[in-house]
Amino acid sequence: MDPRVAGRAHRLNPFSLLVRDAGWFGVVAIILLIALVGGTLLVLLTASPAAVLSTQLADPYLYRVVGFTVWQASLSTLLSVLLAIPTARAFARRDQFPGRGALLRLMGLPIVTPVIVAVLGIVAVYGESGLLNRYLEPIGLSWRGHFYGLTGILLAHVFFNLPLSIRMLLPAWERIPGENWRLAAQLGMTAGQRFRQVEWPALVGVLPGTISVVFLLCFTSFAVVLVLGGGPRATTIEVAIYQALRFDFEPGLAAWLALGQLGICLILVVALHRWLRAQPVSRGLKTGQPRALGFDSVGQRWFDGILLTAVCGFVALPLAAVIWLGLNGPLARVLSNATLWSAAGRSALISTLATTLALTLAFGLTLGARRLSTRHRQQAAEGVLLAGSMTLAVPPMVIGSGLFLLLLPLGLTFDIATALVAIVNATLILPYLVRTIGPALMNSGARYQRLCLQLGMSGWQRFRLIDWPLLRKPLGFAVALAATLSFGDMGVAALFDTTGMLTLPVMLYHQLGAYRFNEAAVTALVLIVLCALVFVVVERLVGQWRS
Amino acid sequence: MAFLNVDQLRFGQGEWQLAADFEIERHSLTVVIGASGAGKSTLLALIAGFEQATAGRIVLNGIDVTQLPPSSRSITTLFQDHNLFAHLSLKDNIALARHPGLKLSIDDWHQVDQAIARVGLENIAQRRPGEVSGGQAQRAALARCLCQERTLLLLDEPFTGLDPARRAEMFELIDGLRQERGLTIFLVSHNPQETRYSAASALFLHQGQIKARGLLSALLASPPCVELNDYLDQVPAARSPK
Numbered sequence: 001m002d003p004r005v006a007g008r009a010h011r012l013n014p015f016s017l018l019v020r021d022a023g024w025f026g027v028v029a030i031i032l033l034i035a036l037v038g039g040t041l042l043v044l045l046t047a048s049p050a051a052v053l054s055t056q057l058a059d060p061y062l063y064r065v066v067g068f069t070v071w072q073a074s075l076s077t078l079l080s081v082l083l084a085i086p087t088a089r090a091f092a093r094r095d096q097f098p099g100r101g102a103l104l105r106l107m108g109l110p111i112v113t114p115v116i117v118a119v120l121g122i123v124a125v126y127g128e129s130g131l132l133n134r135y136l137e138p139i140g141l142s143w144r145g146h147f148y149g150l151t152g153i154l155l156a157h158v159f160f161n162l163p164l165s166i167r168m169l170l171p172a173w174e175r176i177p178g179e180n181w182r183l184a185a186q187l188g189m190t191a192g193q194r195f196r197q198v199e200w201p202a203l204v205g206v207l208p209g210t211i212s213v214v215f216l217l218c219f220t221s222f223a224v225v226l227v228l229g230g231g232p233r234a235t236t237i238e239v240a241i242y243q244a245l246r247f248d249f250e251p252g253l254a255a256w257l258a259l260g261q262l263g264i265c266l267i268l269v270v271a272l273h274r275w276l277r278a279q280p281v282s283r284g285l286k287t288g289q290p291r292a293l294g295f296d297s298v299g300q301r302w303f304d305g306i307l308l309t310a311v312c313g314f315v316a317l318p319l320a321a322v323i324w325l326g327l328n329g330p331l332a333r334v335l336s337n338a339t340l341w342s343a344a345g346r347s348a349l350i351s352t353l354a355t356t357l358a359l360t361l362a363f364g365l366t367l368g369a370r371r372l373s374t375r376h377r378q379q380a381a382e383g384v385l386l387a388g389s390m391t392l393a394v395p396p397m398v399i400g401s402g403l404f405l406l407l408l409p410l411g412l413t414f415d416i417a418t419a420l421v422a423i424v425n426a427t428l429i430l431p432y433l434v435r436t437i438g439p440a441l442m443n444s445g446a447r448y449q450r451l452c453l454q455l456g457m458s459g460w461q462r463f464r465l466i467d468w469p470l471l472r473k474p475l476g477f478a479v480a481l482a483a484t485l486s487f488g489d490m491g492v493a494a495l496f497d498t499t500g501m502l503t504l505p506v507m508l509y510h511q512l513g514a515y516r517f518n519e520a521a522v523t524a525l526v527l528i529v530l531c532a533l534v535f536v537v538v539e540r541l542v543g544q545w546r547s
Numbered sequence: 548m549a550f551l552n553v554d555q556l557r558f559g560q561g562e563w564q565l566a567a568d569f570e571i572e573r574h575s576l577t578v579v580i581g582a583s584g585a586g587k588s589t590l591l592a593l594i595a596g597f598e599q600a601t602a603g604r605i606v607l608n609g610i611d612v613t614q615l616p617p618s619s620r621s622i623t624t625l626f627q628d629h630n631l632f633a634h635l636s637l638k639d640n641i642a643l644a645r646h647p648g649l650k651l652s653i654d655d656w657h658q659v660d661q662a663i664a665r666v667g668l669e670n671i672a673q674r675r676p677g678e679v680s681g682g683q684a685q686r687a688a689l690a691r692c693l694c695q696e697r698t699l700l701l702l703d704e705p706f707t708g709l710d711p712a713r714r715a716e717m718f719e720l721i722d723g724l725r726q727e728r729g730l731t732i733f734l735v736s737h738n739p740q741e742t743r744y745s746a747a748s749a750l751f752l753h754q755g756q757i758k759a760r761g762l763l764s765a766l767l768a769s770p771p772c773v774e775l776n777d778y779l780d781q782v783p784a785a786r787s788p789k
Contacts, residue, residue: 447629448629448632450592450595450597450617450624450626451626451629451630451632452647453596453597453616453617453618454595454617454618454623454624455618455643455644455647455695456616456617456618456619456647457643457647457648461647461648462647464648465632465635465643465647465648465649466632469634469635470634
């Protein structure tokens with residue numbers, strides 16, 4: 001304990017100490033989070049009879065599900081990152097071509113595109129009856145009969161994670177000092193030597209973090225596997241939990257699977273934690289590689305050009321296909337359907353509730369952490385910030401399963417389902433917000449704490465004049481991203497919805513399941529437009545609001 | 548009665564302990580010298596109220612301020628950096644001294660303008676800290692200190708980043724303000740030579756203990772302890788005449 005407070009500490013109990021050092025806002029946020037995650041765990045543990053476990057442990061299905069989950073996540077990560085390295089390198093080397101900024105923005109689109117919409121686009125372009133197969137079939141290169149299952153899952157995971165990996169790896173090249181390139185030129189290094197001596201040392205700084213994030217995302221992927229898995233051969237733990245609760249109605253099995261998923265995720269997060277810190281994502285800055293050093297050969301230019309075209313085409317085609325199919329679908333019929341708008345309204349309500357809750361929790365945690373930090377309790381401050389990212393280790397499907405089992409006896413009404421989806425979505429987006437607000441508030445605290453104390457600035461006054469101007473822009477982007485992710489998320493909503501009317505993404509999933517592809521295309525178009533609208537409106541509202 | 552009485556003050560961080568017991572007179576200029584890690588900035592932080600002492604008292608102008616928060620002490624501090632909020636104009640930064648919510652009366656704004664004029668920043672008052680030189684930014688921070696109308700000005704190596712000419716200019720400005728406004732100044736400096744032109748008194752800190760005190764010029768001319776002698780050997784500029 002800090003020696004300055006040691007003398008007075010004996011008079012305070014641990015709770016009073018926590019309140020004094022973390023503030024009420026921090027304590028309330030921590031209690032809420034612990035109650036949610038701990039409560040979920042408690043429900044799962046009480047709903048997991050030992051008899052079910054012994055039966056399941058003897059069932060090869062369980063091992064097949066766990067094995068496939070790890071296998072598909074490993075392959076997806078390998079493919080995404082291996083392709084991302086040369087593509088990010090090409091982006092770094094070609095730092096001045098027209099449209100570079102637009103292509104980098106395109107690499108950001110899959111992150112905010114609702115998974116179910118992207119899956120529709122992927123099926124339309126790369127599926128068995130898709131655009132690509134139609135051109136490949138005449139020359140005998142068809143993959144008919146092989147798309148659903150591992151192939152489809154890998155394609156979709158690469159679609160989402162290749163662009164993410166590119167944006168996470170690109171800062172490595174942006175950080176290489178110009179002097180290193182000049183030295184490489186002076187020493188007459190070949191392209192391979194430059195990669196080994198100049199680029200690789202920068203790359204190893206960001207590569208483990210990228211691999212960890214992509215692996216965790218693929219490991220807990222739900223909608224992709226649900227739609228493209230194509231049966232029991234290609235089922236992951238998340239999908240198995242969903243099936244156990246919704247189709248087989250085996251709460252005991254679902255609870256054990258959820259606990260297993262939680263255990264594996266916790267082990268992964270603990271093992272990978274030092275690489276899971278917030279990493280800067282490229283905003284498309286210019287690199288330090290000078291053009292006049294004679295590195296640029298014609299062959300390299302061709303290689304980079306072909307690679308960038310292929311990767312951008314791979315990402316852009318499914319998105320373009322969704323828009324094209326939507327515009328050519330039964331627009332009037334779908335748009336005049338009141339159910340569509342009521343689902344859209346419910347999605348907006350869930351997104352608003354989830355974002356508000358997550359934002360409140362994020363501010364509580366980060367203000368508490370800052371207060372702890374200024375009282376020289378750095379470890380406690382880091383612990384509080386880590387609590388905000390706790391939900392990375394506790395997948396939404398696990399929390400959703402706990403809440404599902406808890407409230408099942410009460411009957412899952414539409415209103416209860418809406419509230420539950422909002423709560424689970426809030427835990428899904430909380431890490432994004434904590435990782436945005438945290439560094440900005442901590443930095444403001446480190447720089448201005450003494451000045452604010454001297455000037456007597458505190459509370460709302462300090463937040464309005466000092467913190468908000470620093471937070472406004474990054475928070476605008478993060479809140480917009482969070483609101484959009486929540487608006488387009490299907491995972492837990494699918495668990496709580498039996499009618500296909502709860503949210504727009506679930507409605508789209510039900511239309512796809514019923515083979516109403518024309519209607520699904522229009523619904524997907526509406527979902528994309530609304531997501532873009534949510535993003536733009538929220539970013540402008542938050543990012544431009546002046547205190 | 549002494550203006551500032553630092554009475555048996557103790558502060559500890561692990562094995563490292565700071566012990567200080569001294570008084571300073573009203574309108575005086577006191578320079579704290581010592582090597583890095585001697586405890587100079589910690590002593591300033593304790594007087595300002597940024598750190599809480601484990602024992603002892605700080606009495607300012609007859610009032611025990613030991614338990615008071617920094618904004619309630621009649622003390623203002625000029626830090627080495629981060630003196631100004633980067634997103635506010637110099638004028639708004641200075642105005643914060645009058646009201647931390649920037650709700651100023653006409654009279655307050657008049658005082659802000661006077662402080663800006665006193666440090667010679669009239670033409671650039673609407674610029675942000677990033678748009679002016681280091682010297683101009685420190686002038687703005689000094690104007691903010693003036694606007695707070697506090698009696699004790701603490702300076703924590705505030706001009707380290709400036710070139711010698713700017714540093715000399717700032718010391719002259721501060722000494723002028725001390726005489727003009729009756730300020731009492733407590734200054735931490737790496738280079739005591741810079742403040743030699745004034746009749747400053749000095750404290751020499753070594754490993755958290757005050758090892759020597761007296762007139763700065765006298766301490767520099769004939770160090771009364773071996774630690775100060777060793778320190779001055781490491782800072783040759785301190786020995787050379789101005």
